[in-house]
Amino acid sequence: MTMNDIVALSVGAAIGGGVAYREHRFLCRAERLSAATLESLLNAIDANDATTGAHVRRVATYALILGEAAGYDERTLRSIERISLFHDIGKLHEALTDIFHDPSTLTPEERRAVMTHPQRGAEVLAPLVAFYPDLGKGVAAHHERWDGTGYPRGLKGKRIPLAARVVSIADSFDAITHRRRYSRARSLSEATQAIADGRGKQFDPELVDLFLSQPVRSRIEEAMCRVNAAEPDTGNRRHGETQAAPDITFRWRPRARGSRSRDRRT
Ligand SMILES: [Fe+2]
Numbered sequence: 001m002t003m004n005d006i007v008a009l010s011v012g013a014a015i016g017g018g019v020a021y022r023e024h025r026f027l028c029r030a031e032r033l034s035a036a037t038l039e040s041l042l043n044a045i046d047a048n049d050a051t052t053g054a055h056v057r058r059v060a061t062y063a064l065i066l067g068e069a070a071g072y073d074e075r076t077l078r079s080i081e082r083i084s085l086f087h088d089i090g091k092l093h094e095a096l097t098d099i100f101h102d103p104s105t106l107t108p109e110e111r112r113a114v115m116t117h118p119q120r121g122a123e124v125l126a127p128l129v130a131f132y133p134d135l136g137k138g139v140a141a142h143h144e145r146w147d148g149t150g151y152p153r154g155l156k157g158k159r160i161p162l163a164a165r166v167v168s169i170a171d172s173f174d175a176i177t178h179r180r181r182y183s184r185a186r187s188l189s190e191a192t193q194a195i196a197d198g199r200g201k202q203f204d205p206e207l208v209d210l211f212l213s214q215p216v217r218s219r220i221e222e223a224m225c226r227v228n229a230a231e232p233d234t235g236n237r238r239h240g241e242t243q244a245a246p247d248i249t250f251r252w253r254p255r256a257r258g259s260r261s262r263d264r265r266t
Contacts, residue, residue: 034131035252042085048092049100055174058227060084062170064251065219066211070166080163081251083138087167090121090139115151118143138163142171145202157204165204169195169211172202177224188221 046053063084067077091100096117099110106114122140129136141155141164148156160168176194179185186194192212199208210216 052088056085058174059170061223062173063166066166069210069216078251079134080166082135083163084167087139087142089124090117093120119152137161142167146204147201169203
């Protein structure tokens, strides 16, 4: 090898290294931008309806416990987290806000309107489809049922996206264990019984079995205690009633050097 060859190789390596470095920086910036976009969207949910903001974070917590117990890869877990956090964004639609905040019983017409929220949510998230292709589909499917009697499409069994099946269990669990304007908070054992009753009807039977297994139940119970402790109590909170959204999750946050941001998640 001549001296010229060595110089050419060195220059080539330097240029290649520079390109790789620029690509790495570009990817880091793109990752930060996508994280910022999702956090802004979540801030918009909090600003419109703090109760929904708290609910979706709790759902994400429970759904990730179930997803981790099932051994899903990181990509699937991130998808589960995003779908959990934005599954009810369609409730913030102008046409539904009054209905969701009206304490009286729903009329049949209002009930039909409420059933549009999964599809409305998917429409809100449509611009993100190039970056998160499964987000809108998962949000649209979170009220589908294993037996095909859910909405909006009546999807059955494994035709329902996996992440939506996971979120569906976590969503129902939280709806039962947290007080809502039209129902009291019920106990952990009542909630697990309701999930068991929905096995093979509302919910994926394999996921129900996993959700009801002792290790998962213990982690869920532990998370419930942390979540409730993280919610500020203004002094007039009744059992299970949310006052503000606890900052409990975000798998998408880039890790700061030398720290483990994921450890902040409950
Ligand atoms: Fe919903």
